[in-house]
Structure formats: C-alpha cells, structure tokens
Amino acid sequence: MAYSILICDDEALTLKTISRALEAEGYEIFLAQSGEQAVEIAQREHPDIALLDVVLPGIDGVEVLRQLKRLDSSIVVVMMSAYRVVERAVEALKLGAYDYLTKPFHVSDMVNTIGRASEVLALRVRVRDSVQDARGRYDFGRVVTRNAALAAMLEQAKKAAESDKTTILIQGESGTGKEVMAKTIHYYSPRAQQPLVSLNCAALPDTLLESELFGYEPGAYTDARRRKEGLLEKAHAGTLFLDEIGNMSFSVQAKLLRVLEEGNFMRLGGTRTIQVDVRIIAATNKVLKDAVSRGEFRDDLFYRLNVMPLFIPPLRERKEDTVPIALDMMKRFNKDLKKNFTGMTPEAAECLRAYTWPGNIRELRNVMERTMILATHGDISLDDLPHEIREFDAPPETSSGEVEISSLTTPFVTLEELEDRYILEVLTATGNNKTHAARILGIHPTSLARKLKRIPEEVAAEH
Numbered sequence: 235m236a237y238s239i240l241i242c243d244d245e246a247l248t249l250k251t252i253s254r255a256l257e258a259e260g261y262e263i264f265l266a267q268s269g270e271q272a273v274e275i276a277q278r279e280h281p282d283i284a285l286l287d288v289v290l291p292g293i294d295g296v297e298v299l300r301q302l303k304r305l306d307s308s309i310v311v312v313m314m315s316a317y318r319v320v321e322r323a324v325e326a327l328k329l330g331a332y333d334y335l336t337k338p339f340h341v342s343d344m345v346n347t348i349g350r351a352s353e354v355l356a357l358r359v360r361v362r363d364s365v366q367d368a369r370g371r372y373d374f375g376r377v378v379t380r381n382a383a384l385a386a387m388l389e390q391a392k393k394a395a396e397s398d399k400t401t402i403l404i405q406g407e408s409g410t411g412k413e414v415m416a417k418t419i420h421y422y423s424p425r426a427q428q429p430l431v432s433l434n435c436a437a438l439p440d441t442l443l444e445s446e447l448f449g450y451e452p453g454a455y456t457d458a459r460r461r462k463e464g465l466l467e468k469a470h471a472g473t474l475f476l477d478e479i480g481n482m483s484f485s486v487q488a489k490l491l492r493v494l495e496e497g498n499f500m501r502l503g504g505t506r507t508i509q510v511d512v513r514i515i516a517a518t519n520k521v522l523k524d525a526v527s528r529g530e531f532r533d534d535l536f537y538r539l540n541v542m543p544l545f546i547p548p549l550r551e552r553k554e555d556t557v558p559i560a561l562d563m564m565k566r567f568n569k570d571l572k573k574n575f576t577g578m579t580p581e582a583a584e585c586l587r588a589y590t591w592p593g594n595i596r597e598l599r600n601v602m603e604r605t606m607i608l609a610t611h612g613d614i615s616l617d618d619l620p621h622e623i624r625e626f627d628a629p630p631e632t633s634s635g636e637v638e639i640s641s642l643t644t645p646f647v648t649l650e651e652l653e654d655r656y657i658l659e660v661l662t663a664t665g666n667n668k669t670h671a672a673r674i675l676g677i678h679p680t681s682l683a684r685k686l687k688r689i690p691e692e693v694a695a696e697h
C-alpha cells in the first residue's frame with residue numbers, strides 16, 4: 235500500500251531533497267512551506283504520515299502536530315529539529331509524535347524512519363480492521379430471537395450501550411450468551427474503538443485476581459520485581475468485562491466498589507491513586523440477589539452493579555428460538571466447514587425444540603457443529619442428531635426397532651379420572667365437608683353430589 239506523506243519545511247532545498255527520496259520509495263507526497271499550509275493540506279488530503287520541521291515561520295511544528303492529531307488521531311508524525319530545539323521535539327513526542335530526526339541527517343536515515351512509521355501504520359490499520367471485524371461479529375442485528383422478553387431486553391441493552399458509562403449487570407444461566415451480549419454492547423457503544431478487556435473472576439485464585447485487576451508496584455509481593463499495570467488501567471477509556479462476578483471474594487468486591495463509586499484505585503503496594511474512566515459490564519450465572527441474601531455478595535456492590543440489569547432467559551423458556559438459532563448457526567457452519575446443508579426435517583426441528591438444553595446456546599452450538607461434521611448434506615434429519623437429544627423425552631427403541639413394553643405403561647389418566655381424584659383430595663382436605671369442598675372446587679353442591687355418585691367405589695376407597 236502506498237502511503238501518503240505530508241512534508242513541511244520552510245527551506246525549499248530540504249523539501250526537494252526529502253520529497254525526491256520518498257517519491258522514489260513510492261510514497262505519495264504533499265509539500266508545505268508553512269505550518270498553516272500544512273494544516274490546510276491535511277484537512278483536504280488526509281495524509282497517512284507527516285514529516286514536520288519544528289521551527290517554522292508562523293505556527294511551529296509542535297502546534298501543527300497538535301492540530302493534525304486533532305484532525306485525525308491515527309496520523310503518524312515524525313518531527314525534524316536541530317539540536318538547539320531538542321526540547322521542543324521531546325514535547326512533540328509527548329504529544330504523540332512517533333519519532334524525531336535531528337538535523338542534519340542522512341537521507342537514508344530519514345527513509346528508514348519513514349519506513350518504520352509505515353509499519354506502525356500497517357499495524358494500526360490491522361488493529362482497526364479487527365475492531366471492525368469484531369463489530370460485525372458482535373452486532374445486535376445478529377442476535378436471533380422471536381421471544382418477546384428477550385427482544386425487549388435487547389432494546390434495553392441498546393439504550394444502555396449508548397449511555398456511555400452506565401454499569402451493566404448481565405444475568406443468565408451458563409451458555410445463554412452473556413459474554414456475547416457484553417461484547418455486543420461494547421461494540422455498539424461510543425467506546426467501540428477503545429479497548430475491551432475481559433476477566434473471568436472464577437478462573438483465578440483470590441490474590442491473583444486482585445493483582446490482575448489492580449496491578450502492583452515493585453515489592454508488593456516477594457516476586458513482584460517490576461511494576462505491573464492492572465486490567466483496569468488497560469481498559470482505560472474502554473470497557474472492562476468481569477465474567478462470573480458472583481465468584482469474586484469479599485476483599486476484591488470492596489476494592490471494586492471503590493472503583494465504581496470514585497473511579498479510582500491504588501495498585502497493590504502503591505500509594506498513588508489512579509483515576510480511570512472505565513465502563514464495567516459484569517456477568518454472572520448466579521442469581522446475585524440470592525447470593526446477597528445468603529451473605530455471599532456485598533449488597534452495596536450489588537446495588538452499584540445493578541444499575542442496568544439485563545436477564546437472558548434460558549433456551550428452554552424460549553423454545554420458539556431454538557430452531558431459528560440452529561438454522562442461523564447452520565449458515566455459519568456451512569461456510570466454516572465447507573458443507574452445503576439446506577435445512578432440517580420437521581422431525582429434527584421438533585426434536586431440537588422439545589429438548590430442554592441445560593447447556594443453553596453453547597450446547598446447541600456444539601450439537602449443531604458435531605452434527606454437521608458427521609452428516610453429509612441435504613436436510614439434517616432426526617437420525618443425524620446425537621442420540622441423547624433424539625432420545626430425550628421420546629420412548630427409547632430396542633435394537634429390533636420395537637417399542638419397549640415399559641414405555642407403554644405410562645402413568646397417564648383420563649381427564650375424568652383426574653377430576654375424580656382431585657375432588658376426593660379436596661374432600662379429604664376439608665374433612666368430608668361437601669359444602670366447603672364445593673366452594674373450593676368452584677361448583678354447586680348438587681353438582682358435586684352428582685360427580686361423587688359417578689366415582690367408582692374402588693377409587694373412592696383409595697382415599
């Protein structure tokens with residue numbers, strides 16, 4: 235890729251020498267002889283790189299840098315200066331300049347510096363691309379649902395995402411897609427271009443969790459030789475996703491509370507207060523309120539986290555979603571596995587719908603992936619599904635294909651029999667008081683008398 239470079243120097247000869255050398259390297263060149271002209275060109279041409287002399291008539295190179303960065307923070311800027319203004323160059327580095335060249339310099343050194351600047355640029359483009367990718371992957375538009383409760387929750391989640399700093403608590407059983415939801419919220423929020431840092435609070439022992447989150451100063455532990463930045467600092471300006479927050483110990487909970495209340499913390503062994511701007515999204519598969527009542531989770535932290543609670547219902551409570559989600563996954567797996575499945579038979583669809591999915595979407599995903607690896611093409615049929623799904627709630631078949639006798643002795647009764655049993659139960663509960671029983675049953679006492687007459691003696695005798 236040919237990058238474009240804006241070169242700004244008030245000496246015509248320097249401009250000429252530099253531009254020739256860089257042109258020969260294939261860069262697209264823009265020349266400016268004053269700071270004002272450089273800003274004007276940048277506004278119009280959006281160059282990738284700028285090579286700026288510090289000493290210029292009018293606004294100087296450092297001010298130009300400031301203005302260029304304001305126009306496009308991703309521009310890579312290299313400063314040029316003579317020894318005597320090296321302090322200005324240092325200031326420029328602080329303002330985000332990538333490097334500086336001390337005049338006089340060899341043209342080859344300058345070309346090498348610009349070459350390195352281009353590599354940085356290539357890397358930045360990739361980082362930006364991957365944010366774009368993630369944005370596509372984690373998109374509210376990609377959440378498949380026909381469930382009214384979940385659809386309403388998604389609307390709430392969008393609003394919460396837009397309100398930049400609102401703390402969000404996502405609750406739901408394991409595998410319902412809490413992490414996917416957290417990422418979707420981040421990439422929908424104004425912080426999408428900033429870091430998204432995730433930490434699973436159940437995966438680390440207490441002390442490690444603390445040092446990961448808050449970082450430490452040298453000497454905080456016996457092995458802490460160097461300073462370590464915590465994840466809270468790494469997530470600055472972005473989002474920190476705390477998964478399985480219900481597993482966090484009380485002492486870490488207290489420190490996190492301070493971050494939520496005051497926006498600051500101290501590294502372990504540190505004395506300096508560090509201010510951070512981080513949105514926290516927490517998730518848990520526990521009912522956090524119950525954990526609070528059991529004394530396992532601080533109530534003050536719970537209320538701080540629960541500003542915007544989002545609950546993802548388990549798949550068994552939104553059976554209407556199972557098949558549409560499975561079909562959506564099939565499209566993706568067709569691509570990934572280079573298969574060409576067209577859909578599924580009504581029997582296979584009914585089987586997926588009937589199953590209770592204790593592992594929720596994660597289990598459905600695994601089942602679909604496994605099925606699509608093993609089956610060939612066309613429609614996925616009942617036989618293609620794993621036997622634990624197929625046999626769930628369905629009479630197990632013997633090897634000869636005959637239905638097992640035990641499956642015929644079902645405990646089902648007719649509605650009339652059920653009614654009889656219920657009437658007898660109510661009568662027993664009321665001490666055989668027919669008027670009272672009729673009131674509970676919601677029928678007239680004569681109607682009860684009539685029904686009692688029809689109940690077979692042997693059934694009545696059981697009560």
Ligand SMILES: Nc1ncnc2c1ncn2[C@@H]1O[C@H](COP(=O)(O)OP(=O)(O)OP(=O)(O)O)[C@@H](O)[C@H]1O
Binds near residue numbers: 414563
């Ligand atoms: N709407 C969805 N469509 C397709 N796949 C999904 C969807 N939601 C989640 N998944 C997939 O289901 C799996 C579980 O999702 P995720 O890890 O977000 O769940 P979780 O609730 O955070 O689980 P845990 O509580 O165990 O951490 C992942 O493989 C994810 O890609």
